[in-house]
Amino acid sequence: MEPAWTRSNGSGPEPVQQSRPGAGPTETAAEPEPNQYLDPRLVQRFSQSGISNYSVLLLHPSSGALYVGAKDAIFSLQTKTLTEEPRVIYWNVSNSNHESCKNKGKREMECHNYIRLLQFLNETHIYACGTYAFDPQCAYISLLDFTLERLENGELRVESGRGKCPFEPSHHYTAVMADGVLYAATVNNFLGTESLISRATGKEGERIRTQTSVSWLSEPEFVSSAFVPESQDSSEGDDDKIYFFFTEIAREFEFYTKVKVPRVARVCKGDIGGLKTLQKRWTTFLKAQLVCENPVTGARYNILRDVFTLQREPGSRSSTRFYGLFTSQWERDEVSAVCAYDLQEVSQALAGSYKEVKRDCNKPAYPEPDLYPRPGACLTSSLKVEGFPNSLSLPDKVLTFVRDHPLMEQPVKARPLLEKKGTKYTKIAVSLAPLRLASSELDSTPILYLGTDQGELHRAVEVGEQAMLIEETVLFPSDEPIQNIQLDKDSLYVGSSSAVVKLPLVNCSKHSSCQDCVLARDPLCGWDPSQSACVQPGKSQGVLQDVEHGEAFKLCPDTGKCDPQQTVVKAALGIRMVLPCMPPSSWSRCVWKLPKDLPAASQRADGLEVIVSQSSLGEYSCSCMENEISCDTASYTLEVGDPTMAAVGSGSRKYTMGISFFCLLLGVLLGALGFWSFNRFTGSKLRHTEQRYAETPNSPSILSEGMPLTEKKNRLNGLNIYANVNEVCDEAKENGNTLTTMKHTGAPLASCEESSI
Incomplete structure (x- = not known):
């Protein structure tokens, strides 16, 4: 089983959007690299040879079954363990259809x-x-037996999927089942040019759809749908x-x-x-514009990627909230945002003024209609008593107006809970943690699960008007989108083109100290002093936890982490060193105290x-600050001397000064010989090369003290894992490269001439 990487801090066919039941500042500082494993024992994977595109997931909460739709197959998995032999239905295309398609x-x-x-159609069928x-x-x-239902003559009971399912696997599409009736938004023809929203099943006389008009739908890309039984809470x-x-x-803009x-x-x-x-x-049919805009920076996100529907108070339909994933049409760099909209805000926009699309600047706005019942409104009990038992009884003037004015004037506005540069989110899911924050009147805290196009899963906690990233996990070994x-109650299931992954919603054991546990700001984790362990709050009393502020240094007993031991580092002149200092959390910002005469240094x-x-010789100290609380994290004294006397760690990573000096001298001699042997042009190229070597690229951070570095293999699990230093430089020597290397335990290496401690 391939391990999943996790860091704590804050293409095949396009994914199928399954409907679900039911603001933070833009990041500018460098984020910490992944530094922990997600325990492989906690991660389960399922895939079958020859099958791909595990993009449709349907969970049966009572039976413990997970149904997975893929290419030419449907699986039934047991949620207790995905490794059990699954039940499978192979639904292949006939030879005639296959040839006709080609x-x-x-x-x-x-x-x-x-x-x-x-x-789910009902309790017995899907x-x-x-x-x-x-x-x-x-x-x-x-x-009952997980088979495709057949007719009396033995043939499969199939029916046309037009208007229910897209023709092409990459078409954007969504559908939701409401009381056994399917409502779908898809395309209705082979070319994919006719989009519609329809009641796709049910009584033949009640199967209706959208008007074929650009004022209703204009080249839409559907992403999600939700059934909200608002009649249950309506007086x-x-x-x-x-x-x-x-x-x-x-169509309302001329650009x-x-x-x-x-839109919604x-x-x-x-x-x-x-x-x-x-x-x-x-x-x-009425629609309104969704606005996701940062009022401070003016950044507006106008492309909707996914929506998750959540009841902030379980059982209360009026507390329904829609969490949307957005990107921008105008940004050159990849950027994503999360905005949330309350059901009441959407209802107010749909109950407001109608928008008149004016083609003539001198044409006055359309006055509010004096029509009854209100165009586009649902029929309530009082309207039915007044003589409007159903939509067939509505006046033609009312229907004509709503036909010509489906768009509302007032948009639904929200500011981003989270903005993330350099990341493209593809999917979102939200759960509630049983934790009441001081900034909220509710007894639960939303936790956001965000899938990226690089196979990563990000986790964020919503605190007030912003969401803070608390964890990033790389689930797939290659850059494949989460689809x-x-x-589930205690687990999370993620589908991609290659596999289905199950992982726990919480893994508190990865936080080994009180500071790490509290600074993680995970609503599902807290530090138990009696057990000296990071545990789930509901399973222990008196846990230390501060999701809003993360004030670990006030809550946690003194463990000496703010008084680091002075480390003496000895190295030869001319060696490039990396003095490690890892921030305790992604919200920490670290500052170095440097020797007075230090000419230049590069903070990574x-x-x-x-x-x-x-x-550059002298004392160095690294202090990390969070919530205006400063803590000394690392302290070093840099001296000239034999580096083997100060290196800490395995003997395989210690190098003698003699070997370093010999390799350095040999490199200087070769450089001098090359300089005198070639012309000025070649000499200028050589100086350019030397300058390039002097510029050290960013290298990955310390993964863990107890984990050996392994060979780099095409961004294994999405991370830049560097080879063992001995192997790299031995190989370099075999190839005639005489660059010397000094490697001290527990730090990354950018090149063969870089030394770190």
Whole structure:
């Protein structure tokens, strides 16, 4: 089993978006590199040879089964252990469909049956849909024996998937099941040019869809959907609603390029279309713009990637909140943001003024309509008593207006909870930790799980108006996007193109000290003084925990970590050294005290880089500050001498001064010979090379004191792991490279002439 990397701090077919039940500053400082393993015993993986695209996950909470949709296959896994032999349904494309697909100009890899939809139809069946070689089909899975249901004649019980499932595996798509009826947002033709939101199953007379108009849908990219049974909390007998989230081309702006805008659209479950106007079309389709903008920097994120629906107070529909993942159309560098929208804010926007798309600047805005019932509104109990039993009884004027004005004037605004540069988030899931913060009136704290396009899983905790990253875990050995995240009570399931991974929601044991445990700011972890261990708060009394401020130095007993032992470092003149100093957490900022006459030094994320000279000798100390509390983390005295006397660690990493001096002398002689042997042009190139060697690139931080460095293999698990220093420099000598190396235990190495302690 391949281990997953974790750091504590704060492509194949596109993913299938499964609907789910149910602000922080932009980072500028360098983040700490991964420095811990996620215990391999806590991570389970599932994959099967020849099968890929494990992008659809459906969790059955009561039976302990995880259903996985992949290419040409559907699996039933036991959540207790993914390593058990799974039950599997192979749903392959027929030879005739496969050949027809290729004859239409599609690639062979596209002419398979990519499972895009798994939804519980009822207690006994799952409704499943796949692309089926660009001819989407749907079938029924019996939960009793986990087989595809068949007709009396033995043939599979299948039906057309048009309007329920996309034709192409990479098309953006979403669907949700509401009381046994499927509501889907997808494309309706082979070319993918006709998008629609529809009630895709149920009674034939009640299957309705969106109007074919750019004012309704304009090249949308659907990402998520949610069923909110608002009638349960309504005193007015309101209808249940289905929400769809997507990005589309804005028609209300006239610009030199296509401007994309994120939207939320809503339809009512009781809508069955109009009698004359809007026949077989939604009469309650309204949409509003979502704004995710930082008011300080002015950064606006206009492309929606994913949405997770959460009840902030379990059981209360009115507490529903939508967490959205955004990127920007305008930023050159990769950047992501998370914004959250309350259901009440969305409802207010949809109950506000209608937007008139003006093509003439001199044309006045459309006045508010004096129409009854309100266009686009769901039918409440009082309206039904007044003579509007269903949407078929609505007046034509009301239907005509909502047909021409589906967009609302007022957007739904939010400022980012989290902004992350250099990262592209693909999926989000949110859970609630049983912890009440001083900044909140609720008894729970949201924890965000964010999947990236590089196979990483980030974890953040929402505190007030911002979310703080507390952990980053690399789950997959190659750069493959996370395509799905499903939450269970104690576990998390992640799907990608190559595998399904199960890992625990919490792993407090990785924090070995009180300071590390408290500084992690994990709502699911706290320090138990009686056990001298980091544990889950619910399983122990009197734990030390401070999620909001992380004031470990006030809570934790003195363990001497703020009084580091003075380390004497001896090295030869001209050697480049790295003095390690790792911040206790990602919120810490470290400052070095340097010798008075030090000409220059380069501070890195893992320490301080200096070149040993007479002026660089002296005392160095590293102090890290968090929450205005400073703590001395490392202290060194740099002297000229034999480095083997000051090196600490394994003997394999100690080098004698004689070997270093010999290699250094040989390098100088070769350099001098080359200088006198070649012309000025060659000499200038040589000086350029020497300058390049003097510039040390960033190297990875200390992984752990007890873990040996291993050979670099194509960014193993997404990290730059450097080879053993002996092997690197022995190989260099075999190739005629005479650069000398000094390696002291516990520090990274940037090149063969760098020495670190």
